[in-house]
Amino acid sequence: MASTARTASTAGTPAAIATDAVAELARERVDHRFKGLPPDADGRSVGELAAERRSLFTGGFTTPVLALSAEALDHNLGLMEQWSARHGLAFAPHGKTSMAPRLFERQLDRGAWGITAATPAQVRVYRAFGVRRIFLANEVVDAAALRWLAAELAADAELRIVTYVDSVRGVELMDAALRDAGAGRPLDVVVELGAEGARTGVRTEAQAEAVADAVAATGTLRLVGVAGYEAEIPDADAEAVDAWLRRLTGLAVAFDKAGRFAGVEEIVVSAGGSAWFDAVARVFAELPPLSAPVLKLLRSGAYVTHDDGQYRRKTPFNRHPDEGALHPAFRLWAQVVSRPETGMAYLNAGKRDVSYDLDLPEPQVVRSARDGSLRPATGLTVTRLADQHAFVSLTGEEAERLEVGDWVGLGLSHPCTVFEKWPLIPLATADGTVTEYVRTFF
DSSP states (O other), rough: OOOOSSSSEEESSOOOOHHHHHHHHSSSOOOOSSTTTTTTTTTTTEEEEEEEETTTTEEEEEEEEEEEEEEHHHHHEEEHHHHHHHHHHHHBBGGGGTHHHHHHHHHHTTTTEEEEEESHHHHHHHHHHTEEEEEEEEEEOOHHHHHHHHHHOOOOOTOEEEEEEEEHHHHHHHHHHHTTTSSOOOOOEEEOOOOOOOOSBBHHHHHHHHHHHHHOOOEEEEEEEEEEEEEEEEEOHHHHHHHHHHHHHHHHHHHHHHHTTTTOOEEEEEEEOOSHHHHEEEEEEOOOSSSEEEEEEEOOOGGTTTTTTTHHHGGGGOGGGGGGOOOOOOOEEEEEEESSSSTTEEEEEOTSSSSOSSSSOOEOOOOOTTTEEEEEOOOOEEEOOOOSOOEEEEEETTTOOOOOOOEEEEEOTTTHHHHHTTTTTEOTTTTTBBBEEEOOOO
16 A cells, blocks of 8 residues: 655645735725724725835724734744644645635645635635635535536636535435536545534444445545544543544545545545644544545644634643644724723723624733823723623723723634624734735625
8 A cells, every 4th residue: 555644735736826816905995894994094905005004003093993913923824834744734724714815825825735615605715816725624515506616626627626525415416416517527525524412424434434335326526535523522522532533534444445535646534623633633643554645634724813712722732832832813902982980991892893702802901092001901801792892890900090092902712703803904013013904705
């Protein structure tokens, strides 16, 4: 059998993005669609506004305004590039986190194999910006979406899309839609392994074999591997995650031994969110040689901005501090708009501006409206959110010191539900200089 492990595919062209399409984003005009941006910038192009290098604090931005840290973003991109390579993993970061082509471009430039998607709608965005390697980590049984995928594959011989299958009925629906579309190229699929009480995916090896048999009976689908998502295992802990990952790799070995991957250029084995990628690396390293090279594909997405909540607690780097640390890259700046009672303040940012599905925002720094000085947000706690307001309890000196007009910098949790609320996000350096704008497509 052939030697197997590698960190990037040798089949097809390297992962790439259409730089002209990304460059076109700089020509978009600033207007009322983009909250937080300076009203006096209306009519300028995004590129023209970036060239002005305005201050986030004194350059006319209105609150609330979300900012990305240029330094933290660059650090996180570099760290995961190095970490994946060191552990022998290819990397297809989940694009649903940001839905930002400028960030996809940076991820691909930093060695990513491709970009992961969750839905055909996301794949359409990726294709609009020229992404040619897409891992669609979901089942697709929508006939219209499958017709579109078939057309994309027919139009671009260098495009590679890999998607999930987890039922015989799903395979039948996919096959029928692709045959009706006159698909000329088979769509690459991986059998998704789930777990009892988890999300999608087959529950047993016998079910996986039945799905693989159904794929083999079609002429429109090609089985290329196995995949799944370990974070959805109920009550996931290190022992449960390792056991599930060994089931996944064992399924790959069994499929290969049965000749199910005959003729494929590489065998795909994929897992990995942002909480257990160390376990993925450890268990994937145990894979024995298979009949074709193995693409060990990690899909973590939230690393790009990290956060000040969910992933600060759950990142594998907490278990391996010697391998580095991700830095939170988001900060939302809001202003104190009301101090109607002792011990309480109200900020002009709420559920329409920040994530709240996992944790409430964390006050971290106060910027004085009087002199621009910064101080720690000691004694400030967000207790709840309304649509457009944050309720902040105050203790200690800040109960007297915090004033209407002061800016409060908030750390946020769960980047996926932050990005979606902001269609154009300033990228700022540590001193507040805005150097770029990140467009999102949700």
